[in-house]
Amino acid sequence: xxxxxxxxxxxxxxxxxxxxxxxxxxxxxxxxxxxxxxxxxxxxxxxxxxxxxxxxxxxxxxxxxxxxxxxxxxxxxxxxxxxxxxxxxxxxxxxxxxxxxxxxxxxxxxxxxxxxxxxxxxxxxxxxxxxxxxxxxxxxxxxxxxxxxxxxxxxxxxxxxxxxxxxxxxxxxxxxxxxxxxxxxxxxxxxxxxxxxxxxxxxxxxxxxxxxxxxxxxxxxxxxxxxxxxxxxxxxxxxxxxxxxxxxxxxxxxxxxxxxxxxxxxxxxxxxxxxxxxxxxxxxxxxxxxxxxxxxxxxxxxxxxxxxxxxxxxxxxxxxxxxxxxxxxxxxxxxxxxxxxxxxxxxxxxxxxxxxxxxxxx
Amino acid sequence: xxxxxxxxxxxxxxxxxxxxxxxxxxxxxxxxxxxxxxxxxxxxxxxxxxxxxxxxxxxxxxxxxxxxxxxxxxxxxxxxxxxxxxxxxxxxxxxxxxxxxxxxxxxxxxxxxxxxxxxxxxxxxxxxxxxxxxxxxxxxxxxxxxxxxxxxxxxxxxxxxxxxxxxxxxxxxxxxxxxxxxxxxxxxxxxxxxxxxxxxxxxxxxxxxxxxxxxxxxxxxxxxxxxxxxxxxxxxxxxxxxxxxxxxxxxxxxxxxxxxxxxxxxxxxxxxxxxxxxxxxxxxxxxxxxxxxxxxxxxxxxxxxxxxxxxxxxxxxxxxxxxxxxxxxxxxxxxxxxxxxxxxxxxxxxxxxxxxxxxxxx
Numbered sequence: 253x254x255x256x257x258x259x260x261x262x263x264x265x266x267x268x269x270x271x272x273x274x275x276x277x278x279x280x281x282x283x284x285x286x287x288x289x290x291x292x293x294x295x296x297x298x299x300x301x302x303x304x305x306x307x308x309x310x311x312x313x314x315x316x317x318x319x320x321x322x323x324x325x326x327x328x329x330x331x332x333x334x335x336x337x338x339x340x341x342x343x344x345x346x347x348x349x350x351x352x353x354x355x356x357x358x359x360x361x362x363x364x365x366x367x368x369x370x371x372x373x374x375x376x377x378x379x380x381x382x383x384x385x386x387x388x389x390x391x392x393x394x395x396x397x398x399x400x401x402x403x404x405x406x407x408x409x410x411x412x413x414x415x416x417x418x419x420x421x422x423x424x425x426x427x428x429x430x431x432x433x434x435x436x437x438x439x440x441x442x443x444x445x446x447x448x449x450x451x452x453x454x455x456x457x458x459x460x461x462x463x464x465x466x467x468x469x470x471x472x473x474x475x476x477x478x479x480x481x482x483x484x485x486x487x488x489x490x491x492x493x494x495x496x497x498x499x500x501x502x503x504x505x506x507x508x509x510x511x512x513x514x515x516x517x518x519x520x521x522x523x524x525x526x527x528x529x530x531x532x533x534x535x536x537x538x539x540x541x542x543x544x545x546x547x548x549x550x551x552x553x554x555x556x557x558x559x560x561x562x563x564x565x566x567x568x569x570x571x572x573x574x575x576x577x578x579x580x581x582x583x584x585x586x587x588x589x590x591x592x593x594x595x596x597x598x599x600x601x602x603x604x605x606x607x608x609x610x611x612x613x614x
Numbered sequence: 615x616x617x618x619x620x621x622x623x624x625x626x627x628x629x630x631x632x633x634x635x636x637x638x639x640x641x642x643x644x645x646x647x648x649x650x651x652x653x654x655x656x657x658x659x660x661x662x663x664x665x666x667x668x669x670x671x672x673x674x675x676x677x678x679x680x681x682x683x684x685x686x687x688x689x690x691x692x693x694x695x696x697x698x699x700x701x702x703x704x705x706x707x708x709x710x711x712x713x714x715x716x717x718x719x720x721x722x723x724x725x726x727x728x729x730x731x732x733x734x735x736x737x738x739x740x741x742x743x744x745x746x747x748x749x750x751x752x753x754x755x756x757x758x759x760x761x762x763x764x765x766x767x768x769x770x771x772x773x774x775x776x777x778x779x780x781x782x783x784x785x786x787x788x789x790x791x792x793x794x795x796x797x798x799x800x801x802x803x804x805x806x807x808x809x810x811x812x813x814x815x816x817x818x819x820x821x822x823x824x825x826x827x828x829x830x831x832x833x834x835x836x837x838x839x840x841x842x843x844x845x846x847x848x849x850x851x852x853x854x855x856x857x858x859x860x861x862x863x864x865x866x867x868x869x870x871x872x873x874x875x876x877x878x879x880x881x882x883x884x885x886x887x888x889x890x891x892x893x894x895x896x897x898x899x900x901x902x903x904x905x906x907x908x909x910x911x912x913x914x915x916x917x918x919x920x921x922x923x924x925x926x927x928x929x930x931x932x933x934x935x936x937x938x939x940x941x942x943x944x945x946x947x948x949x950x951x952x953x954x955x956x957x958x959x960x961x962x963x964x965x966x967x968x969x970x971x972x973x974x975x976x
Contacts, residue, residue: 373823387913387973393823424819432820440809440828445890446863447805450797450856452893457786458794459896461735461755466802467897468830473890481883488871494812495868501808502864506857509850521843528807528835531814534821535829551749559935560925567919576921576951577939589938611749 259412260285262316265309265338267291267330269300271376272346273321274384277305279417282386288313300381314338317409320345324486328353332362342406343367344413348433349486350397350426368410369397369426371433372419379479387418394419397426434490439498441472441480442491448473545592548602551611552589559589562610569604571597621774622647624678627671627700629653629692631662633738634708635683636746639667641779644748650675662743676700679771682707686848690715694724704768705729706775710795711848712759712788730772731759731788733795734781741841749780756781759788796852801860803834803842804853810835907954910964913973914951921951924972931966933959 263286266273277287277300287306291297297308318334318341320327327347334343343366347353350369357364372394376383394414398407414421424432448470451459484491501524508520552558566573576591593601605612625648628635639649639662649668653659659670680696680703682689689709696705705728709715712731719726734756738745756776760769776783786794810832813821846853863886870882914920928935938953955963964974 373825390913395823422819422822428817428819432817432823435812435816435820436824436828439812440831442864442867442886443805443809444827444831445887446860446867447802448891448893449863449886449889450801450860450893451896452889454797454893454896455790455794457784457790458797459898460784461757461794462798462897463735465806465834466798468833469802469806470890470894470897471830472827473894475887475890477884477887477891480887481880484871484883485874485880488874492868492871495864495871498808498812499861499864499868501811502804502857502861505804505808506854506861509846509854509857512847512850518843518847521846522839524804524811525807525837525839525842527811527814528832528837529810529839531810531812531816532832532835534813534816535824535832536821551752557926557929559938560922560927560929563922563925564919565922567922573921 259416260317260409263288263313264413265290265313265315265318266306267318267320267334268322269296269305269381270321271379271381271383272372273319274300274303274305274381275386275388276319276321276417278303278384278386279389281306283416288315296381303381303384305381305384315341317341317413318343319413324349324482328356331357331367332360335362335367341366342409344370344410346370346372348483350429352486354426365401365403366406368402368406370410370414371395371429390418392419393422395422395424395429397429398423430487430490434487434494438484438487438491439494441475442484442495443498444470444473546595546598547590547592548598548612549588549590550605562589565605565608569601571601621778622679622771625650625675626775627652627675627677627680628668629680629682629696630684631658631667631743632683633741633743633745634734635681636662636665636667636743637748637750638681638683638779640665640746640748641751643668645778650677658743665743665746667743667746677703679703679775680705681775686711686844690718693729694719694722697724697728703728704771706732706772708732708734710845712791714848716788727763727765728768730764730768732772732776733757733791752780754781755784757784757786757791759791760785792849792852796849796856800846800849800853801856803837804846804857805860806832806835908957908960909952909954910960910974911950911952912967924951927967927970931963933963
């Protein structure tokens, strides 16, 4: 990004000033762009204005771009209204499902030449303008759904928005997008929630045995039901297609385990587990590189300053860390710091840390 | 733990010198206990001896305690052989499934007065004696399965072993243990592997949209198939019982999504997601406390020393961190450091960090 020259010339109107809308406003205001805020709730607009995300609507506004950031179940209505209200503007939305609103608008016969759906893959655990941040989109993928009707200048305007907020534009069709987020976001949410649901009736002793594995699998099960009901309902076709395959796989491994000594049963187990190995290897590592890192664990006392001291020394050794994680051993006043480094430096780093007196898991 | 007086008087024999067996040996040797190592592979014994985990077997050995740490599918055979070879010793094993070997031994008519099954909830991604560590069990739960036949002195001997290596003994029946590990370890492994398996045929664009959620859900899908086939086969009854309920829940939410506008469908979605909320809340937080932490995210440049600098400053502010995690934004030279603190200090810490020039997500 250049520092002072904005790609967008003209005002940008943001409808819906929750987390995403207010964050778009903050980003664009920081780049000197005129941001117009609107919301069904006047007090939400006032809060977003106070936070510096933009200004209130005036009757003579003529935005070049409208960004719709309202809940999924009213997205189609708001798109239709904004297309009618600002016929010369390009309209985009940030809803996490792209096909359902499009189908609904086509059914109503709305002309969609000036509409380009989009979806930033960004979020936080907390919602609302109060949680908004100008950093929210930095480096995150932002899907843009063009079609053959989309004029080049309109597409360029939406991609300018994406680049302006520091995100990475990815062009996809609405169908591909919905299947993709079904696979990497919506079905994982269901899988995690259903696993966590099994824990709700567990004995106290059983949950005491929980380690990092089940914690990771169920972390996103803490998500807000209200938001997810809307998302899952809006993308139900793609989600059902993936869940049906997932359900068949659950049934197959259940059958194999029920008859574990029958011919072919262990092959089902092996194929499931190997399929999991292959699938998790598909997830891109950070920075988009497909590179393996070496994991190192160091034990530290559980008191302020120990971890900083460790990382200071690693910095002195001029080593860059990936995926650092701190964990406490249950019932012990010891912390475990786990991090990854590029394989070339791992052995020497372990030797150097041990020389300096650190307790390294080898 | 006292520093120099061992609870165990007499030699401890370890059969099977993989990760767990060799780690037990390292722990006990560090406490001055005579550790006798045995394994079907003489070269594995030699490696473990070289690593300091104990000494080779002698014909006149009279161990007071035998720890069996062999693969699940040979555990029953080795228990039977050791009970016959050392009739005055207490025999325990560390297999991750407790009912199957017990049932098999009872079927053979083996007297089990001197046998107490146990299971340390500890492990690493790498296996073998080379990965062994005297710290492996510190603070981890170690399940001990007594029954009404178990003499108090024999139980005390196994619990001494558990305390000696720094673990936390938990008494459970074999049935309760197997159901518990099925729930918090074995079924989560299957759920994660099956989710990851769906990714193996995904488009490159789809996996580019992956965020931290699906990464967490599928992390343990990278586990070794060989080990897990044995574990799942040995605990198939408990796993099937949990998987059947899980499968019914998958079918129910699939049906609800297939007919998303039918009466009752949204209630199924709500109950699934709320059930997940309730289940994940059952997992104990670290140190066994049920306490909420406040999450804070700080943006740092992706270069050596930045994170150490941040943590040094947090240390200067005398704040103790929980669950620290480093993540890189895709395509951006920025890292996000996410950590948790007790809620009482969060607001002041954010102000202090911002005063010092750090970019804090609020």
